Amino acid sequence: MKRRTTLASLFLILCGFAILPSDCGTLLFFKEGTSTTMTSYNDDGKITGSSKTVYSKVTKLPGGVSVTANQENFDKKGKSNSKSEFTIKCDKGVLYFDMKSMMTDQQAESYKDFEMTVEGADKEIPSEFVVGSTLKDANMKITVKTKDGMPMPMMNMSFKVTNRKIEAKESITTPAGTFECYKITEDIETKTMFTIKMKSVNWFSHEAGNVKTETYKESGKYMGKSELTEIKK
16 A cells, blocks of 8 residues: 555645636646645644655546655654655546545554455545535545454554534745635544544645644644645745
């Protein structure tokens, strides 16, 4: 399985924008060689890490285009700690993100000696947004068995993204510049041997993609943020 990325990259795909061109050709991440860097901060504003994504290969499709994205993640000292690859597709002006990209390389490696079934609904970003409206949920469920067919329920995993709402249109400034964004809120649930529930607020620009994300515990306690700190074209 090649389309994998870290949980941090989940925040790239949990948002949307107003009107996409039919071929998505003006979007930053459909231009080969473009790269973006997101920097993460804890609730005290201290850097906890960063991720650099290079959009490396654009492929034409009958109804649009797809791009292969290569992501490298770094710790707070700038040391690389993981790499991953995922795909974004544009079909007739609508963006689709494969939920299998939620898996990290380390998680995929742990499944290599097992049979794995993946099912669910991809993340979809429609061509038109209306402030106050809701977006479709997305989910993924991974069911694991041994090579001889024995179920391994302790290794099963699921992701859910629900309650997605378009709250407002706002101007957001980060070290990478100032962007007109849509503010999107959603609930995220990750379930393995235990369940983690979070809330996130995302600001997304059709020019630059994800510009800023704030994360909160289910109780509403602020956990930290990530923001766009560099764009290279």
